[in-house]
Amino acid sequence: xxxxxxxxxTGTSHRGEGAGGGASSVxxxxxxxxxxxxxxxxxxxxxxxxxxxxxVLMTLSRSAAIEAGDMAAxxxxxxxxxxxxxxxxRASIWLFTLDRLAIKCADLYQRTPNRHGDGLELKAADxxxxxxxxxxxxxxxxxxARNDPxxxxxxxxxxxxxxxxxxxxxxxxxxxxxxxxxxxxxVGPSRAWSLEDQxxxxxxxxxxxxxxxxxxxxxxxxxxxxxxRQLRQIIDLVPHLIMAKxxxxxxxxxxxxxxxxxxxxxEALIGRSQWDVxxxxxxxxxxxxxxxxxxDTARERLVPEERFTDxxxxxxxxxxxxxxxxxAATLQQAVLSVSIDITQRKQDERQKETMxxxxxxxxxxxxxxxxxxxxxxxxxSPTMEEFSDAFAGRLRALAITHEMLARxxxxxxxxxxxxxxxxxxxxxxxxxxxVTMTGESLRLPAPVAPSVCMMLHELAxxxxxxxxxxxxxxxxxxxxxxxxxxDGSRRVPWLHIEWTERCGRGSPPIKAPARPGFGTTLIExxxxxxxxxxxxxxxxxAGLAAVIEFPLEAAPxxxxxxxxxxxxxxxxxxxxxxxxxxxxxxxxxxANQPAAVGSSGEGGDRTGGRRxxxxxxxxxxxxxxxxxxxxxxxxxxxxxxxSEAACALVKSRNVxxxxxxxxxxxxxxxxxxxxLAGRKTPFMFVTxxxxxxxxxxxxxxQRVLCKPVDRETLRRAxxxxxGV
Numbered sequence: 001x002x003x004x005x006x007x008x009x010t011g012t013s014h015r016g017e018g019a020g021g022g023a024s025s026v027x028x029x030x031x032x033x034x035x036x037x038x039x040x041x042x043x044x045x046x047x048x049x050x051x052x053x054x055x056v057l058m059t060l061s062r063s064a065a066i067e068a069g070d071m072a073a074x075x076x077x078x079x080x081x082x083x084x085x086x087x088x089x090r091a092s093i094w095l096f097t098l099d100r101l102a103i104k105c106a107d108l109y110q111r112t113p114n115r116h117g118d119g120l121e122l123k124a125a126d127x128x129x130x131x132x133x134x135x136x137x138x139x140x141x142x143x144x145a146r147n148d149p150x151x152x153x154x155x156x157x158x159x160x161x162x163x164x165x166x167x168x169x170x171x172x173x174x175x176x177x178x179x180x181x182x183x184x185x186x187v188g189p190s191r192a193w194s195l196e197d198q199x200x201x202x203x204x205x206x207x208x209x210x211x212x213x214x215x216x217x218x219x220x221x222x223x224x225x226x227x228x229r230q231l232r233q234i235i236d237l238v239p240h241l242i243m244a245k246x247x248x249x250x251x252x253x254x255x256x257x258x259x260x261x262x263x264x265x266x267e268a269l270i271g272r273s274q275w276d277v278x279x280x281x282x283x284x285x286x287x288x289x290x291x292x293x294x295x296d297t298a299r300e301r302l303v304p305e306e307r308f309t310d311x312x313x314x315x316x317x318x319x320x321x322x323x324x325x326x327x328a329a330t331l332q333q334a335v336l337s338v339s340i341d342i343t344q345r346k347q348d349e350r351q352k353e354t355m356x357x358x359x360x361x362x363x364x365x366x367x368x369x370x371x372x373x374x375x376x377x378x379x380x381s382p383t384m385e386e387f388s389d390a391f392a393g394r395l396r397a398l399a400i401t402h403e404m405l406a407r408x409x410x411x412x413x414x415x416x417x418x419x420x421x422x423x424x425x426x427x428x429x430x431x432x433x434x435v436t437m438t439g440e441s442l443r444l445p446a447p448v449a450p451s452v453c454m455m456l457h458e459l460a461x462x463x464x465x466x467x468x469x470x471x472x473x474x475x476x477x478x479x480x481x482x483x484x485x486x487d488g489s490r491r492v493p494w495l496h497i498e499w500t501e502r503c504g505r506g507s508p509p510i511k512a513p514a515r516p517g518f519g520t521t522l523i524e525x526x527x528x529x530x531x532x533x534x535x536x537x538x539x540x541x542a543g544l545a546a547v548i549e550f551p552l553e554a555a556p557x558x559x560x561x562x563x564x565x566x567x568x569x570x571x572x573x574x575x576x577x578x579x580x581x582x583x584x585x586x587x588x589x590x591a592n593q594p595a596a597v598g599s600s601g602e603g604g605d606r607t608g609g610r611r612x613x614x615x616x617x618x619x620x621x622x623x624x625x626x627x628x629x630x631x632x633x634x635x636x637x638x639x640x641x642x643s644e645a646a647c648a649l650v651k652s653r654n655v656x657x658x659x660x661x662x663x664x665x666x667x668x669x670x671x672x673x674x675x676l677a678g679r680k681t682p683f684m685f686v687t688x689x690x691x692x693x694x695x696x697x698x699x700x701x702q703r704v705l706c707k708p709v710d711r712e713t714l715r716r717a718x719x720x721x722x723g724v
Contacts, residue, residue: 046196053200056085060207069215071106075208076116079109082184082204086168086197089187093172093208094122095180101125103180127153134181139201140169141193166191168198170205174212182208236266241308241318241339244325246332247295249274249288253336263311280309287320291335294322298333305346308339317343357689361663364688365618366402368708369450370395372620375627380518390461397422397457401450412443418453419478422460426469434469435460439480442495445552447665451526451619452548455535458519459499459546467510468501468543476501482552493552494533501543509541522619523548529641530619530665610722613658614639615646615672616686617665621707625659625686628711632718641665646672650679657721658683659705659714662695673699682721 065073075093083091089111094103105120124131133140133150142148145167146155166186172179182205235242236256244253251269259266262277278284294301303320318339327334373394381387400421404413416437423435444452468474480497527535533550612634616622622639629636637653640646658676660669662685676683686705705717
């Protein structure tokens with residue numbers, strides 16, 4: 001029965017078989033057993049090898065160097081693991097050069113000295129068969145490398161000198177593109193490479209590719225971060241406010257200028273809502289509403305001006321451009337806003353507009369002054385030649401003042417330089433000055449400089465015609481000093497000027513004029529009315545001695561009858577002798593005897609007998625307006641140079657109408673206008689400005705007369721007011 005278990009047995013005994021036949025069967029059995037055992041051992045060894053390969057591959061898959069793309073460290077780990085796992089002497093990684101004409105060793109590990117190296121280079125032109133082979137195969141297993149047609153090109157220069165007999169190379173590919181090769185080189189007897197060896201070599205090539213991919217990813221990430229840092233630096237250098245927000249107002253990006261406006265850092269703003277960080281919710285609501293509109297319409301929007309209150313409470317004016325975009329991180333629609341701070345620009349525009357208005361105002365005021373000077377000069381000049389000389393001299397004084405003020409951008413005029421310019425025509429024959437100045441360096445404020453220049457001109461002209469400068473050896477001394485005086489509530493600076501003439505020997509004694517001339521009256525009334533000071537002229541035999549005093553700062557307003565003190569003088573007291581129109585042949589008029597002027601043919605004008613308040617801080621202009629009104633038959637109340645004095649007149653006198661200069665030396669005439677409006681008294685403004693922006697909104701509806709004003713314009717204006 002035992003024979004039934006023999007290999008090839010049929011379960012039946014054959015008697016004809018001898019002893020030799022049984023021995024053969026046993027030998028076959030033993031051979032089969034040996035073969036099975038060898039197969040089992042080979043299978044066990046392959047299983048151990050695969051287990052070892054898997055462990056190495058698992059270890060490499062967890063490599064931090066490979067994950068980070070650290071090529072130097074990762075390549076050393078790979079070559080070390082490959083050499084020990086495949087039990088080869090040398091393992092190396094080669095990468096193609098940029099021109100793909102050669103491969104260069106990135107890392108070479110040698111077991112015997114246990115060291116790494118790199119730098120060798122193999123040119124494709126020297127080894128064409130090998131380069132074609134790695135291009136076409138997953139692995140290149142050369143058991144007999146010196147004779148294998150794919151690798152024999154290396155025999156004389158590389159394999160034989162290094163004792164290499166077998167090679168197992170695996171091409172490294174990335175996205176189907178050959179980028180390098182990992183080489184395993186055996187030293188000693190030729191070695192047959194198993195399929196497991198070849199599979200492991202291919203896996204090593206994959207780890208090289210993974211390292212390269214991780215390296216490129218890390219480089220890209222570093223590049224992105226570098227670009228982000230550069231972008232951050234760039235937008236932080238931009239002085240404009242840059243901010244990106246989502247539809248809820250959450251801040252996705254901002255720059256340093258924005259963070260500084262909110263008094264914090266960029267990092268602290270990112271992720272917060274503009275609702276939470278903006279000081280004013282009404283402003284935030286407007287901005288976020290615009291954001292939503294831009295996101296909904298997917299269209300860029302320009303906001304020419306929007307208010308932005310910063311952390312310090314300062315209000316800025318921004319010009320903002322809002323641009324819709326898709327936020328890459330969230331894939332949601334967002335808005336990028338770039339806001340240019342135009343606060344300074346708007347201030348500059350307003351300043352420029354103000355300067356233009358001021359220039360317009362000054363030009364028209366100057367024309368009004370020139371008109372007044374011409375009117376008064378022609379009345380006081382017996383001949384046209386005398387008028388021409390006097391008028392030209394007064395215009396020259398105005399020109400000197402404006403030239404000096406222009407040089408300082410209307411900050412003031414140097415008093416010494418002013419005197420030198422005014423007295424330059426009166427030097428001695430040898431060119432030496434005949435006017436001595438003793439006074440400190442002093443800059444006259446712009447509002448008072450024209451008045452002082454005009455007064456000094458009148459003194460110099462009078463001295464040249466009738467006083468010390470009219471004689472060959474006469475001279476003039478001008479002394480001034482700055483004094484602090486009490487005005488009851490504070491101490492204010494005053495300017496004290498002394499003009500002293502000495503006519504010299506042989507000159508006739510000086511006599512006071514029987515009737516004050518235009519120049520004398522101008523000096524006294526300008527100091528009192530316009531400068532809120534006073535002037536005294538003493539005509540002594542040896543020469544005129546004049547004292548002029550006035551405050552250098554905005555003068556304290558003079559009290560009026562409403563305060564129980566003497567009210568402002570009437571027109572007759574201020575008169576240059578023209579209040580009643582005597583000098584031009586017109587008959588005196590008053591409230592009880594109105595003058596009939598310019599009948600319109602429709603019952604005549606309605607100007608006669610009306611009591612008109614004149615408020616004007618320039619004496620000459622005030623006198624010009626007043627003289628025209630008197631010629632029209634009006635009774636003048638005032639003139640008043642300050643709003644305080646004018647308000648007192650409104651309270652104490654019956655005013656039928658009023659002509660108000662808008663800008664006075666101390667403030668505006670708005671208080672007077674409101675006082676008149678409260679009494680339902682009609683009035684109109686007269687000004688050098690082309691608009692009423694200097695007035696409050698409630699007064700901008702009034703009629704305005706632009707300087708200079710002639711008599712016919714005043715007649716129509718008063719007629720219009722009479723019909724109110």
